[in-house]
Amino acid sequence: MAIDWELYLLPYEQAVQEIKVKLKNIRNELRKRKEHAPIEFVTVRVKSISSIYAKANRLQFPIDENIAWEIRDIAGVRVICQFLDDINAVVQMIRERNDMRIYQEKDYVSKPKESGYRGYHLTVEYPLITARGQVTIPVEIQIRTLGMNFWATIEHSLNYKYEGIIPSNIRQRLIEAAKASYTLDSEMNNIRDEIKEAQVKFTQKEEVPMESLISLMDLSEYALNPEERSETTSSRRDENRRNGE
Ligand SMILES: Nc1nc2c(ncn2[C@@H]2O[C@H](COP(=O)(O)OP(=O)(O)OP(=O)(O)O)[C@@H](O)[C@H]2O)c(=O)[nH]1
Ligand SMILES: Nc1ncnc2c1ncn2[C@@H]1O[C@H](COP(=O)(O)OP(=O)(O)OP(=O)(O)O)[C@@H](O)[C@H]1O
CATH class of the missing domain: 3.30.460.10 (Beta Polymerase, domain 2)
Structure with a gap:
């Protein structure tokens, strides 16, 4: 059936x-x-x-x-x-x-x-x-x-562009980029306590939620998912409205 x-x-x-x-x-x-x-x-x-x-x-x-x-x-x-x-x-x-x-x-x-x-x-x-x-x-x-999400999103688009057959030189560069990204993740993880402390302090002082921080940094723009992008965009719109922009 x-x-x-x-x-x-x-x-x-x-x-x-x-x-x-x-x-x-x-x-x-x-x-x-x-x-x-x-x-x-x-x-x-x-x-x-x-x-x-x-x-x-x-x-x-x-x-x-x-x-x-x-x-x-x-x-x-x-x-x-x-x-x-x-x-x-x-x-x-x-x-x-x-x-x-x-x-x-x-x-x-x-x-x-x-x-x-x-x-x-x-x-x-x-x-x-x-x-x-x-x-x-x-x-x-x-x-x-x-x-990791940044890398996977880019690689996914390239796979789409090349219909699953990414040229070998680009493939190699993607492998190198993945390694560099992991090095950055590891380094950030090592200094995470410092970063977390700064984020909590920043949030308390400015009362700015992490979502707005991310949107200020424009991280959302680097890809992700249309749904998440529109969510962030609308929260930014709300913020602008609050600021009278
Ligand atoms: N961009 C990207 N995403 C990947 C890659 N490998 C896995 N993924 C993601 O992970 C999902 C499935 O991963 P796996 O757990 O490896 O599943 P699998 O059974 O080995 O593979 P599938 O048969 O594709 O489901 C995919 O649908 C992608 O969303 C990759 O090389 N590049
Ligand atoms: N677990 C998940 N959660 C959220 N989004 C996902 C998830 N898995 C895949 N996606 C996203 O959904 C979109 C459509 O993916 P689709 O289901 O067609 O293929 P895929 O899961 O990436 O690959 P495959 O069909 O080989 O498993 C892509 O943008 C993909 O990144």
């Missing part, structure tokens, strides 16, 4: 939205408590139907009701952190939650992929209450630093 995609994808949309709210609430609570929040921002997406078909064909899975358990990243959450240590903190935080169960972990932080890609991936089972009762949804959670 043909899949009704609109109905099929509904719980995946609900799952990513619920997880996003939960993770953002943790970040906001920690900021209110003037504690360092290991979560900088969270983006989510549900895989498009064409991308589901492309992946199923590539991996030779039949398209049926079971496809979400074969592909496993139809529901995707991405958690972006400031520091390398924050990645472990987020993983630990998820391990301790009883509203989701980790069933696969991939550590591409200590073991990067051949491309140079780094990130920590969890696949979790997320119980969801729907109009028809409880269902379990597989969700992929990718945890990256700002630097």
Whole structure:
């Protein structure tokens, strides 16, 4: 029987939205408590139907009701952190939650992929209450630093541009860039206590939330996700409005 995609994808949309709210609430609570929040921002997406078909064909899975358990990243959450240590903190935080169960972990932080890609991936089972009762949804959670996310976003666009066949000289430069980015992440991690202290002081003095700091630094512009970009842009618009601009 043909899949009704609109109905099929509904719980995946609900799952990513619920997880996003939960993770953002943790970040906001920690900021209110003037504690360092290991979560900088969270983006989510549900895989498009064409991308589901492309992946199923590539991996030779039949398209049926079971496809979400074969592909496993139809529901995707991405958690972006400031520091390398924050990645472990987020993983630990998820391990301790009883509203989701980790069933696969991939550590591409200590073991990067051949491309140079780094990130920590969890696949979790997320119980969801729907109009028809409880269902379990597989969700992929990718945890990256700002630097790793920057690199992956650029590499993803180049892959798109070159239709998956990036010329070898550019590939090599990407590998070098990934190494440089990791060196920066490691160095920032080493001086993180100084930075965290400065950020807390700055926040207390100016009462400027970290979101505005990031938007002032224009980090949001370097890519990320259209949804997150528009969120930041609208918070900047609100700020300008407050300042009478
Ligand atoms: N930009 C970029 N993203 C990557 C790369 N490798 C993995 N990713 C991200 O991580 C996701 C899947 O990573 P893996 O955990 O390696 O999954 P996999 O089963 O080995 O690979 P897939 O079959 O593509 O899902 C991808 O969908 C991307 O979002 C990479 O080299 N470059
Ligand atoms: N877990 C995730 N959380 C948030 N965004 C994601 C996640 N995984 C992928 N994305 C983003 O979603 C967009 C569409 O990706 P898409 O699902 O088509 O392919 P992919 O997951 O990157 O690759 P593949 O199909 O090979 O697994 C891309 O911008 C990608 O970076």
